[in-house]
Amino acid sequence: MKVLYIAGRELRAAFTTTVGWIVLCGWLEITGLFWVLLVSNYAMESQNLVFNPYAGAYMNLTDYLLSPFFGNCAVILVMVVPALTMRTFSEEFANRSMELLATSPVSTAEIVLGKYLGVLGFVLILLGLTLQYPVSLLRWGSPDWGAIAGGYIGLLLLSSVLLAMGIWFSSLTKNQLVSLILTFVVALGLMVLEWGSRSPDDWMAQLSYMSHLSEVLQGAIRLSDLAYFGGGVVFFLLATHQRMESFRWS
Numbered sequence: 443m444k445v446l447y448i449a450g451r452e453l454r455a456a457f458t459t460t461v462g463w464i465v466l467c468g469w470l471e472i473t474g475l476f477w478v479l480l481v482s483n484y485a486m487e488s489q490n491l492v493f494n495p496y497a498g499a500y501m502n503l504t505d506y507l508l509s510p511f512f513g514n515c516a517v518i519l520v521m522v523v524p525a526l527t528m529r530t531f532s533e534e535f536a537n538r539s540m541e542l543l544a545t546s547p548v549s550t551a552e553i554v555l556g557k558y559l560g561v562l563g564f565v566l567i568l569l570g571l572t573l574q575y576p577v578s579l580l581r582w583g584s585p586d587w588g589a590i591a592g593g594y595i596g597l598l599l600l601s602s603v604l605l606a607m608g609i610w611f612s613s614l615t616k617n618q619l620v621s622l623i624l625t626f627v628v629a630l631g632l633m634v635l636e637w638g639s640r641s642p643d644d645w646m647a648q649l650s651y652m653s654h655l656s657e658v659l660q661g662a663i664r665l666s667d668l669a670y671f672g673g674g675v676v677f678f679l680l681a682t683h684q685r686m687e688s689f690r691w692s
Contacts, residue, residue, distance in 0.1 A: 444548050445556045452560020456526065462564070465525050469518065469568050476514045477575045480507050503579055504589045511575065512593035512659050516600055516652075519565075520633060523601065524625035526564060527608025528618040530557045531686075535616035544690045554683050558609055565601045569594060588661050596658035599671040600651060604629055606678035613685045 456462035484506045534540040543553060576593075579585040608625040615621055636650035647653045651674075654667040 444552045445559065448548070448553060448556025449559035449563060452530065452557050453563045455529075456561070456564045459529070461525055461529070465522055466568065469522060470571060472518055473511075473515060473572050473575070477511060480510055503583060504586045507579065508576065508585065508589050508593060509659065512597060515572065515593075515597055516655060516659075517633075519597065519601055519604065520629045521626065522568070523565070523604040523608050523629065524622040526561050527605055527612050527625060528622040529612070530561060530609050531613040531682075532616050532618045532621045536618070540689070544686075550683055550686045550690060554609070554679060554686060558606060558679060561605050561609070562602065565605065566598075569597055569601075592661035592663065593659055595663065596655050599658060599668075600655055603651065603671050603674035603678070606675045606682075610678045610682045610685070613682045 484503075487506065531540070534543060576585055576590045604625070607628065608621070611624040611628075612618075612621040614624075632650055633652050634650075635646050636652045648670075651670070654670045657664060657667055
């Protein structure tokens with residue numbers, strides 16, 4: 443119950459800050475813009491291929507709309523998550539309320555997990571608001587719901603590990619801007635790491651979350667990909683727990 447209370451407190455706090463509403467409105471505006479552009483491009487390509495007897499084989503909704511949309515959402519999350527996690531612990535340190543929280547009858551694990559679930563809940567709301575886009579495809583045909591499910595599972599896995607990493611950086615400093623920059627730089631670095639890989643199996647590709655995410659977004663959920671994201675979440679949450687334990691007993 444204490445975990446849920448902290449999570450609810452963190453989620454409510456996101457809606458009482460300017461940053462939370464900027465993230466929410468910005469997310470809807472940018473994802474909506476990408477969706478409109480993708481649909482417009484799909485409509486134009488459909489008109490150009492209307493006399494092509496093989497057009498139906500190439501103009502499928504998954505390849506032209508869903509895959510690019512979820513890929514764009516993944517990139518946007520890399521920018522959104524640092525803004526959500528920067529205040530989780532940094533604000534507590536800056537306001538000196540961390541001392542009160544540390545001396546309260548709440549375990550360190552409950553504090554860390556509660557804050558993590560709070561920001562994760564906010565991301566779930568963001569993802570839920572985009573469901574209107576794939577659902578709108580019912581007007582034109584039958585979308586691949588397996589691809590849609592895979593897309594949202596991939597975005598959830600990506601969000602989970604980035605949020606855990608962002609919370610850890612937030613626990614290292616009382617400066618929210620520093621936390622934001624560190625989270626964004628590392629997240630961006632892990633994303634572009636795949637570009638320097640020579641093959642999908644080398645260490646750079648395996649360390650980058652994009653190589654694992656691309657498989658999930660295509661509907662191929664492998665055990666190695668789940669282990670990558672799950673292991674990342676556990677690692678950063680344990681690192682945050684260790685950091686807060688050190689602070690608690692210092």
